[in-house]
Amino acid sequence: MTRKFFGTDGVRGTANTYPMTAEMALRIGAAVGRYFRNDGTNQHRVVIGKDTRLSGYMFENALTAGLTSTGMNVFLLGPVPTPAVGLLTTSMRADLGVMISASHNPAQDNGIKFFGPDGFKLSDEAELEIEKLIESGVESAQADNIGRATRIDDGRFRYIERVKGSLPRDLPLRGVKVVVDCANGAAYRAAPEALWELGAEVITVGVSPNGLNINENCGSTSTRTACETVVAHGADVGICLDGDADRVMIIDETGHVADGDQIMGLLASRWAKSGQLKGGALVATVMSNLGLERFLEGEGLRLERTAVGDRYVVEAMRKGGYNLGGEQSGHIVMTDHATTGDGLMAGLQFLAAMVESGKKASELANVFETVPQMLKNVRYGEGQAPLDSPSVMQAIADAEAALVGKGRLLIRKSGTEPLIRVMAECEDAQLLERTVDSVVDAVKAAVA
Incomplete structure (x- = not known):
């Protein structure tokens, strides 16, 4: 139903x-x-x-x-x-x-x-x-x-204590300069307070909500300001949260952004080496990059894929007994510590990796080479069903045929917005662009 x-x-x-x-x-x-x-x-x-x-x-x-x-x-x-x-x-x-x-x-x-x-x-x-x-x-x-x-x-303070408890007590963040972008959202007080209490030097972005500026030119979906702030202040790392702080992007000291796939790859590798990773697998969605899957295979680990949505990731984790999963968009789920994606907690795990390894963020934030990936969205109107259009179905079939043995194509309706998402991966850049654009054009024609 x-x-x-x-x-x-x-x-x-x-x-x-x-x-x-x-x-x-x-x-x-x-x-x-x-x-x-x-x-x-x-x-x-x-x-x-x-x-x-x-x-x-x-x-x-x-x-x-x-x-x-x-x-x-x-x-x-x-x-x-x-x-x-x-x-x-x-x-x-x-x-x-x-x-x-x-x-x-x-x-x-x-x-x-x-x-x-x-x-x-x-x-x-x-x-x-x-x-x-x-x-x-x-x-x-x-x-x-x-x-x-x-x-x-005191709900915020109870949460802060739980977040801090996800790090070992003998792992202080003293001397680490962190830019935290709270997207003018739900974590605008909790995230800076938690980082400060753990000893970090904190520089804030997106901590002045007015009811209308949440996610506006800030946060995990708009990282430019945070990237510029990291570089301008000579910070060691940046943590970019979204409006409700359940997802994160990491910015290294050069201003480069690492998405959820890179963060999950790093954590899976480190946890496997320390014996923390359960089931020898990471759970991620069909949107995660093929490069992540190849990296995990090289580490002797598996990538278990699910439908898009962190709730489906969590369901697969609970069913299979896994404790690490998430999405490319930055939902990182660590069921040893939380029941859903937690951007701040994932950011702290990245900081822990920096402190324990003595490495810079740039050395940790790019653990695998991504396979070129292109994602384009097409908005549709109420009552429209573009994926049922014969012309769209034919364009999808043609694109899939062109990518056989060379890449993959994923077409889906967004579960949160009236969008058709067209994503493909292929190491041939021209073929990648051509196949995505052919489907996008067909969808646009169907909703015109």
């Missing part, structure tokens, strides 16, 4: 436009409240965090109304990173965690992500059941059984 409201990472869209309206948030809150409060008692808890978007106030209030109307007791964390919600869901013995964020998307978008009582994101099956409740409506609690809402002021 196809999900109607949920994408690859919760419900997402433009704020005040269906389905991201206050009315829908209230209905979603009531539905998910009824799903988790299924025994009629008033002992059920939900924690709610958010990033710094202006619309976060609206959705926080609407979700709280929906949840308390079904008898759920709500704990409001305020602005905290997404991984903090996963952590506090379990530590506060809650039945449910909610993060209000559209991650790396621009400020006008917002989203709602859900975590189960184990701190992990909900399964497809659970989301389908919640969708049924959204559409059918739910019975409200009796007047004397309505839930309460309480604001929690």
